[in-house]
Amino acid sequence: MIVPVMQVVPACIATGARTCDNATTMRTVHWLFVVSVALFISGMGFIIAGARTMRTAAPVDAPITTPVASIKQIMNGLVMPAADVIYKAVGTTSTAKGVEEIAPRNDKEWAVVSNSAAALVESGNLLLLSGRALDKGDWVKMTRAFIDAGKAALEAAEAKNADGILTAGGDLNASCDTCHAKYERQ
Ligand code: HEC
Numbered sequence: 001m002i003v004p005v006m007q008v009v010p011a012c013i014a015t016g017a018r019t020c021d022n023a024t025t026m027r028t029v030h031w032l033f034v035v036s037v038a039l040f041i042s043g044m045g046f047i048i049a050g051a052r053t054m055r056t057a058a059p060v061d062a063p064i065t066t067p068v069a070s071i072k073q074i075m076n077g078l079v080m081p082a083a084d085v086i087y088k089a090v091g092t093t094s095t096a097k098g099v100e101e102i103a104p105r106n107d108k109e110w111a112v113v114s115n116s117a118a119a120l121v122e123s124g125n126l127l128l129l130s131g132r133a134l135d136k137g138d139w140v141k142m143t144r145a146f147i148d149a150g151k152a153a154l155e156a157a158e159a160k161n162a163d164g165i166l167t168a169g170g171d172l173n174a175s176c177d178t179c180h181a182k183y184e185r186q
Helices: 022-056 071-089 107-127 138-158 162-183
Strands: 091-095 098-102
Touching: 071 091, 071 107, 071 162, 107 138, 107 162, 138 162
Parallel strands: none
Antiparallel strands: 091 098
16 A cells, blocks of 8 residues: 655645644644555555356356367367268179169167268367367368267268268368368478
């Protein structure tokens, strides 16, 4: 607390007046005391208000986990196996018996596809965690494209739409290539 010490000099001295009684000095000191107390109390108020604000503004969105896996591990452990399921779920194969259409045949097989699509979407979220995201520009944009393709695959699987899986698989594959072209270390 800074008290303006200079003003303790009574006005009568400061102005060069010939008479300077104690009462004037005491009045000035009293006045300064009252102002100091008022400043002190209001200062305390600010400190308390500040502490309250800090408490209520506690970082709600603060990450509760720290990224552990490397991008490479996420690619090999999560992305690659999940993408593989999507790519292989629908298509055609040529065998000696002729062209065979491939598509999930029952709820259980469709569930495998939607689980993998959901895993892809979530692995996209992992790529966006601070501490893992390589930048806030193209990395985010390209990961969003990857997530969108995963979501399209998820919706197609939930609708049991084989053509939708093909289209989403194409978009997904394009999103891998776009990101690798810019970021994959050789
Ligand atoms: C947002 C960017 C991004 C997207 C999207 C992405 N990747 Fe990657 N991927 C990377 C990076 C960066 C690396 C290199 C990691 C390293 O070597 O440290 C990588 C590496 C890989 C690797 C090689 C790992 C190794 O052992 O060297 C595979 C496999 C892979 N990605 C698969 C995929 C597949 C499949 C998709 C799409 C379904 C995909 N990635 C989508 C960024 C991405």
